[in-house]
Amino acid sequence: MSSLDVIQVDAFTSSPLTGNPCAVVLDASSLDDATMQAIALEMNLSETAFVVRQEAREVEARYFTPAEEIPFAGHPTVATFAALLDSGQISAGTHRLKTPGAAIEVEVATEARGAFVTMTQRPPQFGRTYAPEAVAPLFGLNASDFLTEGPIQTVSTGTPMLMVPVLSHDALKRASLNVERYRAIHTSGDFFSPHLFCLAGATAVGDTFARHFGVPPDTAEDPFTGSATGCMAAYLWRYGLIKSPAFVAEQGHWMNRPGAAEVEVLGSRDDIRGVRVGGAAVVVLRGVLHLG
Numbered sequence: 001m002s003s004l005d006v007i008q009v010d011a012f013t014s015s016p017l018t019g020n021p022c023a024v025v026l027d028a029s030s031l032d033d034a035t036m037q038a039i040a041l042e043m044n045l046s047e048t049a050f051v052v053r054q055e056a057r058e059v060e061a062r063y064f065t066p067a068e069e070i071p072f073a074g075h076p077t078v079a080t081f082a083a084l085l086d087s088g089q090i091s092a093g094t095h096r097l098k099t100p101g102a103a104i105e106v107e108v109a110t111e112a113r114g115a116f117v118t119m120t121q122r123p124p125q126f127g128r129t130y131a132p133e134a135v136a137p138l139f140g141l142n143a144s145d146f147l148t149e150g151p152i153q154t155v156s157t158g159t160p161m162l163m164v165p166v167l168s169h170d171a172l173k174r175a176s177l178n179v180e181r182y183r184a185i186h187t188s189g190d191f192f193s194p195h196l197f198c199l200a201g202a203t204a205v206g207d208t209f210a211r212h213f214g215v216p217p218d219t220a221e222d223p224f225t226g227s228a229t230g231c232m233a234a235y236l237w238r239y240g241l242i243k244s245p246a247f248v249a250e251q252g253h254w255m256n257r258p259g260a261a262e263v264e265v266l267g268s269r270d271d272i273r274g275v276r277v278g279g280a281a282v283v284v285l286r287g288v289l290h291l292g
Contacts, residue, residue: 004028004289007086009079012224012251012259012279014113019252019259019279020224022079023048025289026087028062033069039289040064046214046222049076054089059106060098066217070192071101072158074119074226074261074277081108082115082281102158111280118278120266121227124234127154127190135164138182139196139213145171147199150239154191155231157275162191163235166198169209173254177213177220186215195228199241206250206260207242208232223252224259230275237265237272249277 005026013019023043028036028050040048044066053060061080063073077097084090085108095106097119107118129151132143146152147165154160166172175196182194197210210232212222229249236242245265252259260279267273 002291006287006289007083007283008285009082009281010284011075011078011281012261014280016282016284018257020075021045022076024080024083025050028052036064041066046219047073047076049080058096070159072099072227075224077119078117078279078281081106081117085115086283114282116280118276121157121230121275123274124272125156129153138178139175149241155235157230159227160191161228161231162194164194164196166196168198172198179215197232202250202253205248207247208249210251223255223257226277229261230277233263233265233275234272238269
């Protein structure tokens, strides 16, 4: 019987059973794509991470949702390095991560209850813009619920995400994905999934608060989305919606899975060189996956 070591990590939190959970398969070098996808569906989390190579200070990983592989993701990156640190395969310090969509620097620090992992996401690419009147019905909102200082636009720091800035917590709370309408636009769109956010934290510590939606068989809502947070940061900085390039992003509180990231945009508003997104992580489960 073949078996694999798996560690489940709660990312972007220092408290177990909060933040965003991710299963990390520590040695997945022998797995084919179909098996990785089947395992991700079995785990039934936003993403499952597979470490396909780890040597010296270089890590190669792949990330799968229950439905498909994605080129890059934030909370699996945090989870992967926290799991490798917990298992003794890496030490604190600076590492290099390679995924199908990114090759980035990752800094790992030890904390009393786990790890703190900071990734430097790629310089942003700004994609298509979308009319508020076309997007609002996808979420049961009105065009007047959106901020007007910036467009609804696809941004990518590794995975393209649709940035949807809303005016208030009230609008964010009212948002509910209309799956059929969403599929019609998503099929012809240039983004992986939508990130709705407002300029007010869920707590006094936060500067932004967000919700991130998916469609079955993927999870309906993501507790904390690290890649989209990087895209959001680049968007906010470019369009002058934040005064400081460094801020705290919050997500997941209304799902009873609060999470937070320390974010810093690198470079000027017209020349963004990258985005640092960092978060705490705690191991909540260690186990063995039996494949028969």
